Amino acid sequence: MKIINTIINQQKDATQKVKFKSIKKHKPICTLLEEYYTELLRLHPPNSNFSVRTKNLNGIVYTTFQLLSIELAIIGDKKLAGIVCDLLFCVHEEVFKVQLPEKNHLEKKLIELILNYCRLIKPSKVELVSLSLLKLQEKIPTLKVRVISNKNLIGTCVMWQKDMSQMLELERLMSLTPWFSKDFLLINFFGNKKSVPVLWCKEYYLGHLALLLHLLNEYFYISADRGKGYMKMAARHIRCDGKRVKEARLHKLSTEILSNPEKNKHLISSIREMIEAIANVKDKSPSISVESEPKN
Numbered sequence: 001m002k003i004i005n006t007i008i009n010q011q012k013d014a015t016q017k018v019k020f021k022s023i024k025k026h027k028p029i030c031t032l033l034e035e036y037y038t039e040l041l042r043l044h045p046p047n048s049n050f051s052v053r054t055k056n057l058n059g060i061v062y063t064t065f066q067l068l069s070i071e072l073a074i075i076g077d078k079k080l081a082g083i084v085c086d087l088l089f090c091v092h093e094e095v096f097k098v099q100l101p102e103k104n105h106l107e108k109k110l111i112e113l114i115l116n117y118c119r120l121i122k123p124s125k126v127e128l129v130s131l132s133l134l135k136l137q138e139k140i141p142t143l144k145v146r147v148i149s150n151k152n153l154i155g156t157c158v159m160w161q162k163d164m165s166q167m168l169e170l171e172r173l174m175s176l177t178p179w180f181s182k183d184f185l186l187i188n189f190f191g192n193k194k195s196v197p198v199l200w201c202k203e204y205y206l207g208h209l210a211l212l213l214h215l216l217n218e219y220f221y222i223s224a225d226r227g228k229g230y231m232k233m234a235a236r237h238i239r240c241d242g243k244r245v246k247e248a249r250l251h252k253l254s255t256e257i258l259s260n261p262e263k264n265k266h267l268i269s270s271i272r273e274m275i276e277a278i279a280n281v282k283d284k285s286p287s288i289s290v291e292s293e294p295k296n
Contacts, residue, residue, distance in 0.1 A: 179205035207253040
C-alpha cells in the first residue's frame, strides 16, 4: 500500500487521515488504487518524450472506475464512496507531482475522460464518477458541465452479481463465438444506465445470446436493478444487424429454444457449459492493466 500510505502520511487534517486509514480494511479497493497509480505512471514515465496514449489512458480510467464502483456496491457503505473519491483525487495529484512538465496535458486528458464517462453512463449523483466530477468542479469553478442525472436511476440497468474475474472469463468465452460482428467489453454492458449499443449480434445468433442471458439470470449471475426486467434492460444495449432489439423478441427466442430441448440439445448444452466454465473461475484481484497500443 505504498501510495496509500504516502497519501495518508501527507494529511494534516486528523479527521481526513482517520478516514483514509479506514480504507485499509478494504484490500481490493486499495489494490485497485495502487494499480491505478502504477499504470498511469507506466503509461507515461517521468521525463518521457512520448505523448499520452489516449486509448490506453481511456482503458485505465474507465476500467478503474467500473471496478471500484463494483467493489463499493458489494460493500454497500455510502460514506465509503466519498472517501474513495478523495483518494482518487489524491492519487491523481501524486501522479501530477511526478509528471511535472506533462502535468497539464495529463490532467486535461483525465478530466476529458471523466466527463465523457459521465456522458456515456449517465450516473446518478451518489455514484463514484459523479462525486469525482463534483470534486473536479470544486477545484475548477469554470468546469460547468451538466452531465449528471438529477434522478437516482434505480432499476435501469443489468447488474453483474458475481465475481469480476468470472465476468472477464464470460467476456473471453463470448468473444470466441461467432455471434458478434463487433468487439465488445462486458464492463460497458453491466451497470450501464444509458441506452447505448454494446453488443452487436448477428441475426442467426440472437437466440443464442437470448438463451445465455436467460440462463445467466436463472443461475443468479445477472439481474436488473430494482423495478425492471433484466431482458428489457439488456435489450437497450443489443443491436441485431444494426437494428434495435425488443425485450419481447429476446424472451420469445429463449422460450422457443427451451421449449424444444431435443431439437436444441447441442445449443442448450454448449451455453450451460459456458456458464459452468465461469463458475469454476476462482476470484482474483482484478488487474486494471490494458495492453499497449502497437507501435507504428
